[in-house]
Amino acid sequence: MQVWQHSLSIQPLIPLYRNIYLNFAPLKIYMTFEELEIIDPILKAIKEVGYTQPTPIQEKSIPSLLQRKDLLGCAQTGTGKTAAFAIPILQHIYNDKNLNSGYRNIKSLIVTPTRELAIQIEESFTKYGKYTGIKNTVIFGGVKQGGQTQTLRKGVDVLIATPGRLLDLMSQGFVSLRNVEYFVLDEADRMLDMGFIHDIRKIIAKLPIKRQSLFFSATMPLDIIQLSHKILGGKPEKVTVQPEQTTAEKVEQAVYFVNKRNKPKLLTHLLKTVEYESVLVFSRTKYGADKIVKFLKRANLVAEAIHGNKSQGARQRALTNFKSGETKILVATDIAARGIDIKELSLVINFDLPNISETYIHRIGRTGRAGFSGIALSFCDVEERAYLRDIQKLINQRITVIEDHPFIEDADEVPKKKPAQQRGQRQQQQPRSRHGERDRDSNNKRRRKYYRQGAPKPDRSR
Numbered sequence: 040m041q042v043w044q045h046s047l048s049i050q051p052l053i054p055l056y057r058n059i060y061l062n063f064a065p066l067k068i069y070m071t072f073e074e075l076e077i078i079d080p081i082l083k084a085i086k087e088v089g090y091t092q093p094t095p096i097q098e099k100s101i102p103s104l105l106q107r108k109d110l111l112g113c114a115q116t117g118t119g120k121t122a123a124f125a126i127p128i129l130q131h132i133y134n135d136k137n138l139n140s141g142y143r144n145i146k147s148l149i150v151t152p153t154r155e156l157a158i159q160i161e162e163s164f165t166k167y168g169k170y171t172g173i174k175n176t177v178i179f180g181g182v183k184q185g186g187q188t189q190t191l192r193k194g195v196d197v198l199i200a201t202p203g204r205l206l207d208l209m210s211q212g213f214v215s216l217r218n219v220e221y222f223v224l225d226e227a228d229r230m231l232d233m234g235f236i237h238d239i240r241k242i243i244a245k246l247p248i249k250r251q252s253l254f255f256s257a258t259m260p261l262d263i264i265q266l267s268h269k270i271l272g273g274k275p276e277k278v279t280v281q282p283e284q285t286t287a288e289k290v291e292q293a294v295y296f297v298n299k300r301n302k303p304k305l306l307t308h309l310l311k312t313v314e315y316e317s318v319l320v321f322s323r324t325k326y327g328a329d330k331i332v333k334f335l336k337r338a339n340l341v342a343e344a345i346h347g348n349k350s351q352g353a354r355q356r357a358l359t360n361f362k363s364g365e366t367k368i369l370v371a372t373d374i375a376a377r378g379i380d381i382k383e384l385s386l387v388i389n390f391d392l393p394n395i396s397e398t399y400i401h402r403i404g405r406t407g408r409a410g411f412s413g414i415a416l417s418f419c420d421v422e423e424r425a426y427l428r429d430i431q432k433l434i435n436q437r438i439t440v441i442e443d444h445p446f447i448e449d450a451d452e453v454p455k456k457k458p459a460q461q462r463g464q465r466q467q468q469q470p471r472s473r474h475g476e477r478d479r480d481s482n483n484k485r486r487r488k489y490y491r492q493g494a495p496k497p498d499r500s501r
């Protein structure tokens with residue numbers, strides 16, 4: 040069967056690609072961390088973590104950041120960008136101040152959209168700053184604030200925060216940004232997607248004007264560029280690493296045309312036939328993610344879900360189990376998956392195609408990290424064809440269609456036109472977009488037109 044041929048032809052490429060990476064990577068002349076003039080306490084820590092040479096973004100950014108220049112970085116998670124900003128910030132703070140005396144004021148603020156990402160960044164600061172004596176902490180919503188405020192009271196040098204909790208604790212007087220000298224806005228495009236723009240504006244307004252600012256975004260549409268102008272000084276250093284197309288090219292991609300109702304069967308079939316070490320399944324909605332876990336369970340496949348409705352503890356547990364290999368299947372919504380960093384993730388499955396094309400790049404970027412290659416399989420039902428077209432346009436690539444599989448889409452799924460009266464009713468029921476904001480992309484316009492024609496609405500509860 041074609042699916043078998045597919046699984047047999049793609050799967051062996053994973054180790055092969057790894058070998059290619061490992062064999063050929065050393066041929067390039069890389070700089071060393073010593074050549075980047077990183078101070079000994081940090082060098083010692085990064086050696087302990089096992090980094091032998093800087094990644095391209097580190098090589099490009101660290102020298103400018105050590106010269107206290109502002110930075111506009113077009114890069115996504117997986118490129119080593121956390122160390123690219125954390126190392127120079129730690130080095131500045133270490134060189135600037137006597138860290139042994141007095142109360143610690145917040146000297147560096149890193150704002151990032153999700154809790155998972157915030158936790159991961161804090162872990163990185165702790166690792167790289169192990170021998171510097173620099174104190175850092177992380178604050179995020181969804182948990183009681185007591186533990187966080189207790190640490191803040193004692194004083195920290197570096198604060199990593201999600202926007203909502205940061206503003207909350209600022210308004211209660213637990214956080215002052217008066218002494219911030221190094222500011223990082225991370226994953227700016229995702230911030231805007233999540234509706235954080237007003238929060239970001241409020242935070243920026245409280246920062247000292249004299250500061251070093253770093254701005255990272257995986258994509259650079261116009262609204263992001265405008266936001267970067269507000270945050271960065273006159274002539275920031277610009278660094279682009281792994282432009283979208285490159286990331287997409289590194290990952291082997293295929294799409295299955297399948298009826299919505301057959302997606303569960305196809306997923307179960309693939310998870311039982313394709314070989315994988317770990318697989319991340321994307322669902323557009325939280326409700327959908329839970330449903331996927333349930334039907335996989337019925338098929339004797341152990342999976343865990345991670346999304347915004349889960350408690351912080353449950354999310355962390357699911358992530359830990361996934362990272363340790365105890366759970367091989369993790370089902371995630373886009374926002375929850377943002378901070379997931381698993382180096383050897385071999386397979387990503389898009390159970391739903393995202394309606395925002397850039398999200399597709401973020402998703403498939405979960406595999407193909409740290410020089411490894413990976414596989415991304417997408418399910419596309421008739422409602423999602425337009426999303427697929429947009430995605431292919433963005434990545435400038437045709438995604439291979441798996442034409443022979445047991446759940447080929449049949450014509451009966453194509454929505455039929457509803458009578459006029461029914462169409463009117465649907466229009467009235469149609470909710471406003473999640474953040475009440477204007478629709479930004481052509482996908483949304485197309486979707487509205489689609490609803491007007493009476494097509495069933497996808498579940499949008501995230």
Ligand code: AMP
Nearest residue numbers: 090092093094116117118119120121122
């Ligand atoms: P990030 O893009 O910051 O999320 O980093 C992605 C992954 O790359 C993380 O697991 C880091 O620990 C790892 N990493 C960062 N810098 C290096 C390096 N110079 N050498 C090897 N791995 C690295």
